[in-house]
Amino acid sequence: MTKQHTVTCLSCGRSEEDFPVxxxxxxxxxxxxxxxxxxxxxxxPDQLATQLIAAGWQSGGTVAKxxxxxx
Ligand SMILES: [Zn+2]
Numbered sequence: 001m002t003k004q005h006t007v008t009c010l011s012c013g014r015s016e017e018d019f020p021v022x023x024x025x026x027x028x029x030x031x032x033x034x035x036x037x038x039x040x041x042x043x044x045p046d047q048l049a050t051q052l053i054a055a056g057w058q059s060g061g062t063v064a065k066x067x068x069x070x071x
Contacts, residue, residue, distance in 0.1 A: 010051045011037035031055040 008015050010031050021032040031052070033041060041048050049057075 007032040009034040009037055010055055011040060011048055026052065026055060026057050027059070029056045031057075 006015050006017060007021055007030075009019075009021055010033055012034060014021070014034050014036075016032070019034050019036075021034050022038060024031045024033055037048075045052075
């Protein structure tokens, strides 16, 4: 048995065995996301910040707390 590194979507955890995943570069690492979750990353990155930070995204904290908006 070959031990292959299977990547999974950082958002929904779907494996590349089941569905195509897109490679993202993030702080010198590679993370993966499936096309279904990509819109969420585009429109609501704050909702994925936890997963991104867990993947090594150090600057993600600014997104996580950064709802600089009008009050
Ligand atoms: Zn996904």
